[in-house]
Amino acid sequence: MTTQACAxxxxxxxxxxxxxxxxxxxxxxxxxxxALAEVAASWTGDDGDTVRSAGSGLSAMAQPSxxxxxxxxxxxxxxxxxxxxxxxxxxxxxxxxxxxxxxHRLGAGLTTVPHTPVADPLQAVMATPELAESxxxxxxxxxxxxxxxxxxxxxIAGFCGHCGARYDFAPALKAGxxxxxxxxxxxxxxxxxxxWIYLARDRNVSGRWVVLKGLLNAGDTEAYEAAVAERxxxxxxxxxxxxxxxxxVLHQGLGYTVMEFxxxxxxxxxxKDRRDEEGGKPRPLPVDQAIAYLLEVLPAFSYLHDHxxxxxxxxxxxxxxxxxxxxxxxxxxxxxxxxxxxxxxxTVGYQAPEVAEVGPSVASxxxxxxxxxxxxVLDFRGNTTVYQASFPPVADTPVFxxxxxxxxxxxxxxxxxxxxxxxxxxxARVQLLGVLREVVATDKGPGYxxxxxxxxxxxxxxxxxxxxxxxxxxxxPLLKVDSTDPMAxxxxxxxxxxxxxxxxxxxxxxxxxxxxxxxxxxxxxxAEDIDRLRSSVADILEEDPWEWRAAxxxxxxxxxxxxxxxxxxxxxxxxxxxxxEPAPKLALATVCExxxxxxxxxxxxxxxxxxDANYTGAAAFGxxxxxxxxxxxxxxxxxxxLVGPTRGSFxxxxxxxxxxxxxxxxxxxxxxxxxxxxxxxxVPDRPRAAxxxxxxxxxxxxxxxxxxxxxxxxxxxxxDEATLRDRLExxxxxxxxxxxxxxxxxxxxxRANSVRRWTLR
Numbered sequence: 001m002t003t004q005a006c007a008x009x010x011x012x013x014x015x016x017x018x019x020x021x022x023x024x025x026x027x028x029x030x031x032x033x034x035a036l037a038e039v040a041a042s043w044t045g046d047d048g049d050t051v052r053s054a055g056s057g058l059s060a061m062a063q064p065s066x067x068x069x070x071x072x073x074x075x076x077x078x079x080x081x082x083x084x085x086x087x088x089x090x091x092x093x094x095x096x097x098x099x100x101x102x103x104h105r106l107g108a109g110l111t112t113v114p115h116t117p118v119a120d121p122l123q124a125v126m127a128t129p130e131l132a133e134s135x136x137x138x139x140x141x142x143x144x145x146x147x148x149x150x151x152x153x154x155x156i157a158g159f160c161g162h163c164g165a166r167y168d169f170a171p172a173l174k175a176g177x178x179x180x181x182x183x184x185x186x187x188x189x190x191x192x193x194x195x196w197i198y199l200a201r202d203r204n205v206s207g208r209w210v211v212l213k214g215l216l217n218a219g220d221t222e223a224y225e226a227a228v229a230e231r232x233x234x235x236x237x238x239x240x241x242x243x244x245x246x247x248x249v250l251h252q253g254l255g256y257t258v259m260e261f262x263x264x265x266x267x268x269x270x271x272k273d274r275r276d277e278e279g280g281k282p283r284p285l286p287v288d289q290a291i292a293y294l295l296e297v298l299p300a301f302s303y304l305h306d307h308x309x310x311x312x313x314x315x316x317x318x319x320x321x322x323x324x325x326x327x328x329x330x331x332x333x334x335x336x337x338x339x340x341x342x343x344x345x346x347t348v349g350y351q352a353p354e355v356a357e358v359g360p361s362v363a364s365x366x367x368x369x370x371x372x373x374x375x376x377v378l379d380f381r382g383n384t385t386v387y388q389a390s391f392p393p394v395a396d397t398p399v400f401x402x403x404x405x406x407x408x409x410x411x412x413x414x415x416x417x418x419x420x421x422x423x424x425x426x427x428a429r430v431q432l433l434g435v436l437r438e439v440v441a442t443d444k445g446p447g448y449x450x451x452x453x454x455x456x457x458x459x460x461x462x463x464x465x466x467x468x469x470x471x472x473x474x475x476x477p478l479l480k481v482d483s484t485d486p487m488a489x490x491x492x493x494x495x496x497x498x499x500x501x502x503x504x505x506x507x508x509x510x511x512x513x514x515x516x517x518x519x520x521x522x523x524x525x526x527a528e529d530i531d532r533l534r535s536s537v538a539d540i541l542e543e544d545p546w547e548w549r550a551a552x553x554x555x556x557x558x559x560x561x562x563x564x565x566x567x568x569x570x571x572x573x574x575x576x577x578x579x580x581e582p583a584p585k586l587a588l589a590t591v592c593e594x595x596x597x598x599x600x601x602x603x604x605x606x607x608x609x610x611x612d613a614n615y616t617g618a619a620a621f622g623x624x625x626x627x628x629x630x631x632x633x634x635x636x637x638x639x640x641x642l643v644g645p646t647r648g649s650f651x652x653x654x655x656x657x658x659x660x661x662x663x664x665x666x667x668x669x670x671x672x673x674x675x676x677x678x679x680x681x682x683v684p685d686r687p688r689a690a691x692x693x694x695x696x697x698x699x700x701x702x703x704x705x706x707x708x709x710x711x712x713x714x715x716x717x718x719x720d721e722a723t724l725r726d727r728l729e730x731x732x733x734x735x736x737x738x739x740x741x742x743x744x745x746x747x748x749x750x751r752a753n754s755v756r757r758w759t760l761r
Contacts, residue, residue, distance in 0.1 A: 118263030129188035140165035180249035209261035264322025290376035349384035363418035370413030408579035434580020441610035459583040499526035548577035564595035617649025654681035
């Protein structure tokens with residue numbers, strides 16, 4: 001007897017009686033592009049139980065939404081910008097590498113998230129499968145149905161009093177039913193937007209657990225078509241973060257999607273459990289944990305968009321936490337980007353406002369991601385009414401006040417205009433990862449300093465110095481050149497030091513790309529050519545009004561001209577566009593420091609110093625300047641202590657710290673600490689000698705005024721007048737030896753002679 005292998009990709013089964021004994025596929029395989037009529041025709045059979053395979057694609061719905069879902073037929077029309085109409089379009093300034101985020105635990109290694117145990121599937125089965133009256137809505141018009149009146153319980157089945165359509169919320173399957181000669185029903189798991197969800201065993205594959213997702217109503221043509229569309233899309237989907245689809249079967253006139261059972265909990269259930277633990281009082285997730293969950297699921301969205309698919313109906317119900325990972329479920333609303341016919345599914349409070357007019361897009365998917373994240377961290381009352389497409393005021397929302405970058409990320413993801421949102425999920429993910437670093441640093445509190453950093457794809461790192469004054473425009477991080485720009489290689493060869501000559505060279509570029517215009521803008525700033533800067537910025541924005549790098553250059557120009565207020569506005573705009581990047585915050589802190597806004601500058605410097613080790617030095621110096629300028633010496637010292645010994649700016653930080661202590665001359669202990677603090681750092685000889693001189697000079701003054709203190713030693717000398725004079729004389733002569741200027745050496749030697757003991761006799 002000849003054995004025929006199954007034609008389905010990845011399946012190891014064989015064909016028996018016309019079907020695969022493993023996946024259920026018919027002989028010859030299952031074409032992915034079946035039309036609706038062809039699929040429906042193939043389901044008919046003498047016993048009404050014919051199996052059709054959906055291939056080995058990945059997705060499913062193990063624990064579906066129990067919330068109300070609205071649907072409507074809309075023709076998807078192109079939005080105004082290519083930034084939001086293409087599933088594969090990615091902002092050219094945000095490269096991300098792999099979108100899979102493999103090889104790390106939930107939390108990206110920055111924070112920890114509680115492990116979610118995977119329960120026994122039998123424990124998830126409902127004892128009494130009955131849909132609560134509060135969740136019964138007409139599948140046709142969406143009006144409430146089946147509600148109690150005058151003490152009489154509502155009907156599970158009947159006709160809508162608003163539109164006359166029939167409804168029936170009774171489960172179509174019961175325990176023991178055998179669906180498609182293969183799947184033995186165990187019971188109901190939940191009721192979702194498209195009907196009851198059943199747990200079953202697959203008799204053909206070692207009794208594995210599967211989930212059957214049924215239609216909401218046998219007479220609901222729209223729901224029926226959505227299920228067929230779901231099957232067609234999911235046959236093409238394959239991603240480890242999306243639960244697996246096994247089959248699509250017909251049983252007694254009703255269709256069912258057969259999918260992998262996924263244990264764990266939906267984030268909606270996680271929130272419900274937290275609320276129950278508080279006696280019914282809302283207890284949202286900590287911001288770092290909520291971000292960790294969303295970061296983990298974002299690669300699934302990138303995958304869908306890269307394959308020209310839109311998810312459309314994301315919400316906390318549709319992300320399952322299981323073990324140390326997550327899975328995206330409920331693909332019932334998935335549609336192709338260019339689909340102009342299929343019903344559009346969304347949920348009030350999560351769906352983007354423009355969907356009703358122009359249909360879904362990558363931008364509307366990003367909107368649902370932002371709304372979902374917000375719902376995880378806010379006691380979001382009114383999210384389906386007054387705040388249906390907006391957020392509560394910052395002044396009334398402590399979470400927004402505490403985590404400014406987080407608020408700005410949400411504001412961009414959920415901007416009213418689709419074109420103002422992140423251009424791609426990858427761009428949103430890169431920025432959200434930076435936001436998570438800041439959230440974790442904020443939660444760690446004072447004294448915490450980041451020991452790791454993430455290399456930015458947009459900016460270089462700031463200089464290591466800057467201890468003596470605010471950073472100038474040329475000392476702020478450089479924009480990285482986009483390697484995909486057609487003129488990137490040519491620009492690498494333009495190495496002209498004189499800015500005016502460089503402008504002439506850049507004007508001869510064969511193609512005036514964005515990178516060429518950015519280079520022209522920077523050269524114009526160096527050449528103090530304001531007109532050239534303005535024209536370059538205008539040219540960039542004319543080509544792409546969302547190009548935030550133009551605002552960055554504009555801010556640098558204002559800073560170079562000494563207009564800190566105008567620079568503040570420009571850098572603030574950049575911050576809103578890339579909220580996870582530390583560079584715009586460093587620039588904003590710098591101009592706030594210069595424009596007399598020390599409170600804002602201090603807050604920004606604190607955030608930067610704690611979140612990214614590459615920026616700790618520049619931010620710590622700025623924080624120390626602001627605090628010492630306000631008379632907070634201890635706060636300034638704490639700021640400099642944020643710079644650890646492994647950082648390149650550690651010697652500068654130790655030197656700055658010593659100078660602050662010496663200048664204050666508060667007590668002998670501080671002066672002793674100033675000199676001793678330099679021992680652990682490789683401070684150059686002359687600055688070290690200068691600090692030693694100043695510390696000894698201050699100690700001598702304090703001892704002369706207050707008397708000796710044998711318990712303290714300053715630069716190795718006991719704190720009495722004679723010993724300090726001897727040590728100060730040696731220190732002055734040592735400093736003179738290290739000084740190049742002849743006149744300065746003479747002055748130092750004269751000082752040494754004046755403090756020695758025998759000169760005073």
